[in-house]
Amino acid sequence: MLIAAAAAVLVSMALALARAFLGPRLYNRILAINTFGTKTVLFIAVLGVISGRPYLFEIALLYALVNFVTTVAVLRLTHLDELLVGMDEEEAR
Amino acid sequence: MTISLILDVVTGALLLGGCVLVISGGVGLLRFPDFYSRTHAASLTDTAGAGLVILGLLLQADGPESVIRLVLIMFFMMLTGPTAAHALAQAARRDGERAVLDGRAAEGPADGPAADGPAADDEGRP
Secondary structure, eight states: OHHHHHHHHHHHHHHHHHHHHHOSSHHHHHHHHHHHHHHHHHHHHHHHHHHTOTHHHHHHHHHHHHHHHHHHHHHHHHTHHHHHHHHHHHHHO | OHHHHHHHHHHHHHHHHHHHHHHHHHHHHHHOSSHHHHHHHHHHIIIIIHHHHHHHHHTTOOSHHHHHHHHHHHHHHHHHHHHHHHHHHHHHHHTTOOOEETTEEOOOOTTOHHHHHHHHHHHHOO
16 A cells, blocks of 8 residues: 555656656746655655654655755746846946 | 554545545646646645645554654645745746647737736736
8 A cells, every 4th residue: 555655656756757858948847846856755755654764754854845945946046147137237327 | 453444444545545646646747738737737746645645644653753743744745835836837927938728829918028027027016
């Protein structure tokens, strides 16, 4: 049962990774990588119950938080050009 | 004995529902025609599928420390998943990502992203 759940999460991770490789532009790839990270959290949590090691839950919790911060940071970096252009215009004035 | 059996059955049902949602979210992420509908599929997986799977794992946890950690994981995933999806969709709309309806591009603002973004910004922040 738990192993079937882990296999299902792995299949979904493979699908998300395929979208990350196929994605037409930047935002499809960011979305796929975000979903991939979420499913990695699920996989680590299922693995922690299967192997009976509770410290894997802490790794999953850390991975969830780092995944969110990474997504927001990458979204901030996509607009870095606009920010730099705005700063240059302000300096020119 | 019977309590453990009931817990196993409820865990199986929750894990089955979560796995159906997770796999359908993955298939939708791969097969939907559009960025925004893919956002829908991924966000569904992030909240409902992950919540059901972790609820199923919660019934199999041994000891209070595992329960506390799993509840924290579920809480933070419920908090960060929709936030990340919202930020992603908003940034994509600001960059002029088009929706696809009925197999063709939607009749959006014809001026493109450069004219659309600042106008939406001015309306959004009075």
